[in-house]
Amino acid sequence: MNQNDLLNIRHATLQEAKAEMKTLLETRQHNYSLDAALYNDPHMFRVDMEEVFQKEWLFVGMTSEIPKRGDYFTVEIGQNPVLIVRDADGSVNAFHNTCRHRGSRICTEHRGKVANLVCPYHQWTYDLKGNLLFAGTEMGGEFDLKQHGLKKAFCKTAGGFIFISLADKEPVGDFDEFLQTLEEYMEPYDVENTKLAVESNMYEKANWKLVLENNRECYHCSGSHPELLNTLLEWDDINDPRASKEFIDHYNTQAQQWDAEGIPHEHKSYGPGLRNRIVRMPLKKGTKVMTIDGQEGCKKMLGRVKNPQLGSMRILHLPNSWNHMQSDHFIVFRVLPISAQETMVTTKWFVHKDAVEGVDYDVERLRKVWDATNDQDRVLGEQNQLGINSVGYQPGPYSETYEFGVINFLEWYSETIKSNLA
Ligand code: 3BY
Ligand code: FES
Ligand code: FE
Secondary structure, X not given: OOHHHHHHOOOOOHHHHHHHHHHHHHOOOOOEOOOOHHHHOHXXXXXXXXXXXXOOOEEEEEHHHOOOOOEEEEEEEOOEEEEEEEOOOOOXXXXXXXXXXXXXXXXXXXXXXXXXXXXXXXXXXXXXXXOEEEOOHHHOOOOOHHHHOOOEEEEEEEOOEEEEEOOOOOOOOOHHHHHHHHHHHHHHHOHHHXXXXXXXXXXXXXXXXXXXXXXXXXXXXHHHOOOXXXXXXXXXXXXXXXXXXXXXXXXXXXXXXXXXXOOOOOOEEEOHHHOEEEEEEOOOOOOOXXXXXXXXXXXXXXXXXXXXXXXXXXXXXXXXXXEEEOOOOEEEEEEEEEEXXXXXXXXXXXXXXXXXXXXXXXHHHHHHHHHHHHHHHHHHHHHHHHHHOOOOOOOOEOOOOOOHXXXXXXXXXXXXXXXXXX
16 A cells, blocks of 8 residues: 555445445536545545456457467556466467465566466466466375366457456456457458567556546647647547537548448447447548657558558547557557556557568657657646545536546446446
């Protein structure tokens, strides 16, 4: 628990926190920001972890990060270390990264490659399907290896995206429909033939919901994101109440071309608060991708893409991801809460697997716009948190025309918590 958590601690039990959260969400003023406790209280945070991050499908990474058998990466979902590994048969498995002997973390690195999964403590050895292969003679003749395999997490992949869930039972809903759409919309990119060019891990002193809220609106863009606005058109959709005729014409011209090329672009969304959403939007006229000057980020285009002006296919997955898929590189974003007032935001840039660094792309150029944007958003989130912690904070109104994405996010959050607590 960090200092902020201590400052904000109240002597509630978890049950009391759940009851209070339910009341706060049932009585919240619709279209207003939440009560401060929901953004800064450690008990409320614990409920968020139990009811959202340990139950829902979470985006963790891309299949092309672990192209070969034994390639793995690790993530921490709160206190839960998880290991994602490519199996010999090509499938992707997710396990709780905790040994069945005395619970040590098994993979201690952020990413790597293994033949088998060997615990560093007493060398219990598991295969890539989580079966315990070997526990030494120390455990005695009666010891049953079969009873001590690694615990699995639910894991699904589609269009190169890897999702996991730590729930006891697979979450119900329309997730599979979203995955089908994801598969279809990602087909032009051929993710298996891409590679991770670079990644950033940004630590932000703000509640995870403030990070998401900030991402769900562009009201703040003109005041904060000069680099991003060289290319980004802030409208989220052609139905956006603010979309101008010029924008609609620009969209229609591009969309005709995308149709001719078989590039999916129509808005598809699933679930309350549009929790899973895909739409392709054009970038500013004359620009191709989200680089500082809007010109190419990588000389090799992705998959079967021919047209450099694919705009950006935006993929939203609540609670923890938004993404920008473009013609020559794509960028994925992952949000993982650390504590009530700390969040880790991971950004990864992918290019064609045959693209050569320094020849086809320059890492600094590729990451510049979103490094700047992320940092600007981090400052906004941290200032937002500091103000919310004040006794002077009172929930304030969202703009229905500029902040409908935030309203949708909180709608999803609120409905999810209420139904999980029911
Ligand atoms: O582009 C994004 O990912 C989001 C959407 C609007 C503002 N924000 C930068
Ligand atoms: Fe893993 Fe002992 S804790 S082998
Ligand atoms: Fe922003």
